[in-house]
Amino acid sequence: MGIILFLILLSVTNLSQISSQCLEDQKSLLVGLKSNLIFYSSSSKKLVKWNQSTDCCRWNGVECDAAGHVISLQLDEESISGGIEDSEYLFRLTYLKRLNLAHNNFGRTQIPKGIHNLTYRVDTPEFV
Numbered sequence: 001m002g003i004i005l006f007l008i009l010l011s012v013t014n015l016s017q018i019s020s021q022c023l024e025d026q027k028s029l030l031v032g033l034k035s036n037l038i039f040y041s042s043s044s045k046k047l048v049k050w051n052q053s054t055d056c057c058r059w060n061g062v063e064c065d066a067a068g069h070v071i072s073l074q075l076d077e078e079s080i081s082g083g084i085e086d087s088e089y090l091f092r093l094t095y096l097k098r099l100n101l102a103h104n105n106f107g108r109t110q111i112p113k114g115i116h117n118l119t120y121r122v123d124t125p126e127f128v
Contacts, residue, residue, distance in 0.1 A: 026093070
C-alpha cells in the first residue's frame with residue numbers, strides 16, 4: 001500500500017512540474033515587457049532576476065496556470081517609471097488575470113487604453 005501511495009504522489013508531482021512550465025510565447029512576451037519597462041535595476045527585486053535560461057513560471061512576480069500561461073504579474077515596488085502606455089507585450093498576455101503595479105512611479109500616466117485587449121478582467125490598483 002505504501003509503495004502505491006508513493007508512486008501516485010511521484011506521478012502527481014511529475015505531472016505538475018511538466019504542466020506548469022512556461023510556454024515559449026509567454027516567456028518572449030515577458031522578456032519583451034521587461035526590455036520596454038523603465039525601471040531602476042538597483043531597486044528592483046523581481047525584474048532584475050528574470051533570466052531567460054530559467055522557466056518563467058518560476059520567476060519572482062510571475063504566476064502561471066497549469067498549461068503554462070501567465071495569469072498573474074506582481075510587479076509592485078519595482079521602481080517602474082514608464083514603458084507600459086503602449087506595451088504590446090503586456091497586452092498580448094491574454095490569460096493575465098491579476099496585474100499588480102502598485103507603488104511604482106507612473107506620475108500622471110493614465111491606465112493604458114490597451115488594457116481592454118486582455119481576455120480576462122484584470123484587477124489593477126490605481127497607479128501610484
